[in-house]
Amino acid sequence: MSLFSRKPKETASITYVSHTGASQTFDVPLGTSVMEGGVRNGVEEIVAECGGACICATCHVFVDEAYLPLLDPIEAGENEMLGNTLVKRQPNSRLSCQIQVTKSLDGMVVHTPEAQV
């Protein structure tokens, strides 16, 4: 197979690090959310009670600082829900259901809080 016949990568590698430091990396399909990538791969620290409707705040993650500038800005609904996280919001807090996986996020690391509910 030549370099030119390769299919473009349709996933991005996302690493989920728990509060204990345990790390899991998965290839998450582009267009899905970081929350979906975690839930589908059994990342227990992402609870996602509302299934991505931005009304539960149980998909809270801390995004590696290097990737923050690559994310879409926090919208009003997410901003409001970030005020309801069990573990206190930090400057790099986001709701993982609101982060759409794109090629530019390939290699991103998110840290999960000690508890979500």
Ligand code: FES
């Ligand atoms: S899954 Fe409920 S706010 Fe993200």
